[in-house]
Amino acid sequence: MAGVWIIAEQRDGEFRKITFEAASAAKKVADELGAEVTALVLGSGMEGACAGLGKYGVAKVLYADDAALAAYTTDAYTNACAALIKDGAPDVVLMGASMQGKDLGGRLAARLDTGIAVDCTALAVADGKLKATRPMYAGKVYAEIFIKAMPQMASLRPNVFDIVETGGEAAVEKVAAEVGEVKAVVAEVQAAEEGKVDLTEATVIVSGGRGMKEAENFKLLEELAAKLGAAVGASRSAVDAGWRSHTDQVGQTGKVVTPNLYIACGISGAIQHLAGMGSSKVIVAINKDPDAPIHTKADYCVVADLFEVVPELTKDI
Amino acid sequence: MNIVVCIKQVPDTEAVIKIAGDGKSIDTSDIKWVMNPYDEFGVEEALRIVKDQGGEVTVVGAGPARVVESLRTALAMGADKAVHIKDDDLYGADPIAVAKMLAKAIEPLNPDIIFFGQRAVDDDSGVVSSAVAELLGLPQLSVVTKVELADGKAKAVRPVEGQTLVLEASLPVVISAQKGLNEPRYASLPGIMKAKKKPMETKTPADLGVERADILEIAVFNPPPDRAPGKKVEGETPAELAANLAKLLKEEAKVI
Numbered sequence: 058m059a060g061v062w063i064i065a066e067q068r069d070g071e072f073r074k075i076t077f078e079a080a081s082a083a084k085k086v087a088d089e090l091g092a093e094v095t096a097l098v099l100g101s102g103m104e105g106a107c108a109g110l111g112k113y114g115v116a117k118v119l120y121a122d123d124a125a126l127a128a129y130t131t132d133a134y135t136n137a138c139a140a141l142i143k144d145g146a147p148d149v150v151l152m153g154a155s156m157q158g159k160d161l162g163g164r165l166a167a168r169l170d171t172g173i174a175v176d177c178t179a180l181a182v183a184d185g186k187l188k189a190t191r192p193m194y195a196g197k198v199y200a201e202i203f204i205k206a207m208p209q210m211a212s213l214r215p216n217v218f219d220i221v222e223t224g225g226e227a228a229v230e231k232v233a234a235e236v237g238e239v240k241a242v243v244a245e246v247q248a249a250e251e252g253k254v255d256l257t258e259a260t261v262i263v264s265g266g267r268g269m270k271e272a273e274n275f276k277l278l279e280e281l282a283a284k285l286g287a288a289v290g291a292s293r294s295a296v297d298a299g300w301r302s303h304t305d306q307v308g309q310t311g312k313v314v315t316p317n318l319y320i321a322c323g324i325s326g327a328i329q330h331l332a333g334m335g336s337s338k339v340i341v342a343i344n345k346d347p348d349a350p351i352h353t354k355a356d357y358c359v360v361a362d363l364f365e366v367v368p369e370l371t372k373d374i
Numbered sequence: 375m376n377i378v379v380c381i382k383q384v385p386d387t388e389a390v391i392k393i394a395g396d397g398k399s400i401d402t403s404d405i406k407w408v409m410n411p412y413d414e415f416g417v418e419e420a421l422r423i424v425k426d427q428g429g430e431v432t433v434v435g436a437g438p439a440r441v442v443e444s445l446r447t448a449l450a451m452g453a454d455k456a457v458h459i460k461d462d463d464l465y466g467a468d469p470i471a472v473a474k475m476l477a478k479a480i481e482p483l484n485p486d487i488i489f490f491g492q493r494a495v496d497d498d499s500g501v502v503s504s505a506v507a508e509l510l511g512l513p514q515l516s517v518v519t520k521v522e523l524a525d526g527k528a529k530a531v532r533p534v535e536g537q538t539l540v541l542e543a544s545l546p547v548v549i550s551a552q553k554g555l556n557e558p559r560y561a562s563l564p565g566i567m568k569a570k571k572k573p574m575e576t577k578t579p580a581d582l583g584v585e586r587a588d589i590l591e592i593a594v595f596n597p598p599p600d601r602a603p604g605k606k607v608e609g610e611t612p613a614e615l616a617a618n619l620a621k622l623l624k625e626e627a628k629v630i
Contacts, residue, residue: 131504131514156534160516163501167470167508172589175499192598193497194400197391199596206589240513241547244529245540255535261630285630303519303554304533309387309495310411310553318629329387335598339627341619342604355604357622361615369616374630 060147061087062208064138065098065110065118066157070127072106074220074258075153077113079213081221082180083151084114089182095119095147096227099137099234101127111227113220118227119145121234128243129157131164136237139168147208149187151180154212155257162212173210174202176313178217178336187211195309195332215257216315217336256307259288261318264307264334265300266292268323268344268363272300277364278322281371290314290334292324308333322363326351343367375429375523377420378485379453380476380506381413383437383444384496393595399466400595409444412491414451414558415551419521420489421452422556427523430454432483436475438462442574449569450561456574457483459582468588469497473505478582481510485546487528492517492550503550513543519554 063079065072076096083094093116098107100122107118119141125133138161142150150165152158154176166173174189178199181188187209189202204210249255256262263282265275275289282289291301293308307314309329319337323344324330331354334340342355343363352358359366385391385405392401409417420431433448435441436459445456459475480488488507493500500517507514515521518541520531528547532539561569579586607622609615623630 131516135508156517156532159500160504160514163469163473163499163504164508164514166501167473167505170589172468172470173501174590175501188593191498193595194385194391195387195495195498196598198393198400199598200398201593201596203591203593204589205591241515241541241543243539244542247538247540249536249538253536258535306553313498318623318627332387339623339629340601340604341623352604354601356602356627357607357619358604359607359615359619361609361612365612366616366619369613370620373616373620 060095060145061090061092061149061151062095062097062142062145062147064150064152064161065096066153066155067098067100067103070100070103070106072110073155075155075213075215077220078215078218079151079153080110080113080115082213082218084221084223086149086180086182086187090148090185092148093117095145097138097141099126099134104229104231107229108226111224112222114223115227118229119232120229121232123234123236125236125239126234130239130243131160131241132239133236134161135164135168137234138165140235141232142169142208150208150210152212154214158212162210166210169208171206171208171210172204173212174204175212176214177211178214180211192336195329196335214315216260254286254288256288256290256305256312256314259314259316261285261287262290262314262316263287263320263322264290264292264324265295265322266324267294269295269300275300277367281367284371284374292330321351321355322367324351325349326354375423375427375487376483376485377424377429377431377487377489378480378483379413379416379420379431379433379448379489380502381417381433381435381444381448382410382494383407383435383441384410384494387411387495393597398592398595407440407443409447410491410494412493412495412551412553415553415555416489416491417448417451417453418556418558419551420487423523432457434459434476434479436461436472437464445574446569447561449572450565451559452565455572458574458576459579460576461579461586464586466592467586468590469499469501470505471586471588473502473509475579475582475584475586476502477506477509478584479577480506487545488548490548490550492552503548507548512546512548514548514550515541515543516550517552518549519552521549521555
């Protein structure tokens with residue numbers, strides 16, 4: 058029987074949000090195919106957590122417990138997933154287009170001699186086949202893609218697919234994992250700055266551009282972000298000016314983000330920036346130039362000086 | 375150190391992208407083609423390593439005749455030689471099909487390090503580097519912002535969500551470059567002159583013994599979904615504007 062599998066993502070034994078998004082998306086695909094969702098969980102000491110995936114539509118969990126799977130490595134995960142997928146022969150394999158999924162997906166697809174649609178924003182079933190929609194050319198084009206081999210693989214852009222609670226408990230089966238040789242090891246893990254929200258996981262982003270004028274002025278955005286529990290992003294010009302770290306850059310040569318709310322402050326809206334944030338659910342533009350292209354993309358346009366409006370907004374929230 | 379850098383030629387990020395008549399590719403008639411910006415970080419890093427430790431940098435690119443221009447750009451930056459896998463129809467191919475060609479072309483070069491950009495800014499897949507690593511049986515250090523080499527090993531810094539990882543692997547290794555790795559140099563005029571005389575080898579997929587076989591099939595290209603027109607937030611003073619915006623975000627958009 059056709060099966061729809063997800064590769065769960067966990068850190069320190071806790072499932073990450075993308076796992077629930079992938080499970081919910083997989084459930085919809087499985088319903089259309091008349092199939093069930095199986096989650097592949099690789100970890101260590103996580104048996105107790107597995108059944109809970111049933112809440113998001115997972116019927117069955119294949120759980121591989123191994124100390125070498127506690128934290129992600131390309132080699133151990135590719136080896137373990139490939140062996141289990143070959144054995145179970147699912148029709149569809151989904152994962153998050155997170156840093157982990159982006160690292161794993163291409164390698165796993167090459168090993169399984171199939172194809173992968175990366176960073177998808179929609180999934181459907183057409184004629185019994187998975188139809189994946191993904192932005193290309195920095196969101197200037199949306200491609201509909203089919204994969205002409207099995208399994209049909211796709212990775213899902215974080216914070217795009219709704220989490221849907223449908224079921225109860227999943228059946229958990231412990232399976233043996235072939236971890237194999239780990240050639241690329243994680244020698245060190247450095248935690249991010251305390252309280253700093255990662256841009257790709259943030260539900261709210263406050264972002265600044267050339268209009269911020271200098272590095273120090275980003276303090277205004279940080280104050281607003283702190284109130285909103287938001288991450289602070291930047292346009293390429295702000296990064297190239299040295300005001301923010303390149304890890305804060307949103308855009309075609311930076312991060313692609315899909316928060317629920319994106320507040321663009323003093324950002325003109327170059328096409329490369331719009332590529333990185335155009336699929337945000339709600340966009341606010343604060344820019345005193347009424348002709349700035351960002352205003353054509355925004356849901357709410359504030360044509361005013363950000364240095365006057367942002368501090369007031371911080372007070373009001 | 376024997377280093378290969380794989381480069382892809384992509385539309386300039388300023389390019390206006392129009393869907394072609396077939397509905398599933400782009401109209402390339404007015405496109406300005408450039409080296410993928412992330413690949414420049416790979417070229418730069420390779421040049422720095424070779425300057426420091428000696429060795430040779432070979433750039434490899436696949437696609438129609440125009441790809442030679444981007445390979446020449448890399449030679450002008452300072453790479454030693456280029457391999458062009460010539461295939462007029464390759465643009466828009468399944469990244470794994472391209473990876474199979476690249477792997478065949480790279481294997482006889484016996485590199486210690488193979489650099490890629492972390493993704494190409496046209497198809498935004500980021501699949502080719504790890505597929506090549508898999509096909510060649512090599513470890514991969516993906517999306518990294520720092521590389522150090524010592525004792526036959528590569529150490530690389532990889533920022534992920536909320537963490538920064540330090541990865542380590544023995545050479546040979548595949549590394550994909552993220553912005554922040556370095557500041558790519560511009561090609562100098564003497565560099566451009568010299569590049570004209572540097573070796574450029576052309577191979578066809580048939581020469582490499584591979585037949586392109588796409589598994590990924592693009593059914594259709596659609597324009598991006600329309601966004602509803604925006605609303606101008608009203609207010610006479612900054613305080614009024616801010617108050618009205620906060621109200622809209624809370625009550626209408628319900629996002630805060």
